[in-house]
Amino acid sequence: MRNPQINYLAVFHALPGMVALLTPDLVYADANEDFLRLAGRTREQLLGRYIFDVFPENPNDPAAAGMRETRESMLRVVATGARDTMALLRYDIEDRERPGHWVEHFWSPVNAPVLDADGNVLLIVHRVEEVTELIRARGGPSGSSRAHALEAELYTRSRELQEINERLRRAHARDREVALALQDALLPAPTPVGHHRAAVRYQPAVNNLNVCGDWYDLVDLPGDRIAVAVGDVVGHGLKAACVMGQLRSALSAAARVADGPARALEALGLYARRVEGAESTTVVKAFIDWTTHTVVYSSAGHPPPALLHPDGTVNFLDQATDPPLGARPEHAPRPEATTPFSEGGTLVLYTDGLIERRDEDIDVGLARLSDALVRHGQAAPEALADALLADLLPPAGVTDDTALVIIRL
Structure with missing residues (x-):
């Protein structure tokens, strides 16, 4: 049996229940038939218009908060790329047949993102259930009394849920602030690495919880050598930040005594077995030697460093990759591999937040990084770091943090 050709536009308009599509600027892009019917608006009255121009808040109700809560929910979706479920909401609608007359309504909304290939929010799916009839049942005096009691109870419970959600949001924000402060303390700007130029960046995720798993480290070694590392702890928040700090310190110490990056990662792997939450951490370690003009590297499941040559070609150091810690x-x-470099080249180490996107093969992200290096490769390390972040990270931010180290060879 052949697969049927599905008309998704027809499916959207036939969906049971109220569903609308809005742009990230909160302008209506489309609405299904149930939305138009139950909201009492025509398609022409919605499409291309700002949501709160179509549905302003009741000016006669000083306690009304539906517009603010709906706007905040939608903007959270745009900022985080994650679904946001709202508590039961009262939002009155002006009767189009009787201007100035506002009809009481209760809604149960959910806002969800539609993402493009780069992880940017392309549209907001705004689905609402109209539950006014459930709350304000029509009937005789006793039925009306019971309905009002039910309305008061449900509305009180919805406000309590909103208060709980707000407290959780503030708690997550505090966790984010503490985690970022810890991250900042553990990842200071690097001290000079001999006479060589380097730039580092740490870009936190937009989501409150998705911060503090990534790290970088640079170490001066005897002779004209340095060791550089970038790693990524599985998990997020304060716990990941603490694990990150332990692993970074252990690898930094191991690099000073190990005879190469592979032995340093072996020591880190043994240490990680005793650190809860360190399993499946990825990390890449490289020793750069300007006397021999070589990069010796080893990777524990991490994306490969990029080596930009003076002639503008790029190759990825992927010949010594092993499983994560x-x-x-x-x-x-x-394993360990060695590759030569020419003076004036550039070595770039990074975490997956720089290149990986949902529903996209990693090779696409690597090609994007290679193209950006070719375009901006002549820039100094600080300028190059800024250019790579501007080119490769979505404008709305990413849902995973990103660490970046650039060394001019």
Whole structure:
């Protein structure tokens, strides 16, 4: 049996229940038939118009908060790229047949994002259930009394839920502030690495919880050498920040005594087995030697560093990749590879937030990074770091944090 050709526009308009599509600027892009019918508006009265121009708040109700709560929910969706479910909401609508007359309505809304290939919010799906009849049942005096009691109870409970949601939001915001402060303390601007130029960046995620798993580290070594690392802890928030701090410190110490990046990662892997939450951490370590003009590197499941050559070509250092920390039941030696470089080249290490996007193959992100390096490769490290973040991160931010290290060779 052949797969049927589905007319998704017809499906959208036939959906049971009220569903509308809005742009990130909160302008109506479309609405299904149930939305038009139950909201009492025509398609021409909605499309292309700002939501709160179509549905202003009741000016006769000083306690009305529906417009503010709906706007905040939609803007959260735009900022985070995540679904936002609202508590039961009272939002009165002006009767089009009787201007100035406002009809009481109760709604149960959900706002969800439609994302493009880069993870940007393209549209907001605004689905609402009209529950006024459930709350204000029509009937005789006793039925009306019971309806009013039910209305008061449900409305009180909805306000309590909104208060709980707001307290949780503030708690998450405090966690984010503490986690970012810890991240800032653990990832200071690097001290000079000999006479070589370097730039580092840490870009936190837009989501309150998705911060503090990524780190970087630069270490001066004897001779004209440095060690550089970038890592990513699985998990987010304060716990990930604490694990990150332990692993970063351990690897920084190991790099000073190990005879190469593979041995440093082996030591870190043994240490990580004793740190709760460190399993499946990815990290790449590189030793750069200006005397021999070589980069020796080893990767524990991390995206490959990019090496930009002076002639404008780019290759990814992917010849010494092994599983993440703690992925093997038994300890095993890690691989190591060496690649030459020419003076004037650039080495770029990063975490997956820079290149990975939902529903996109990682090769697409790597190609995007390569193209950006070719375009901006002649810039100094600080300018190059800014250019890469501007080119590769969506304007609305990403849902995973990003660490970036650039070394001019």
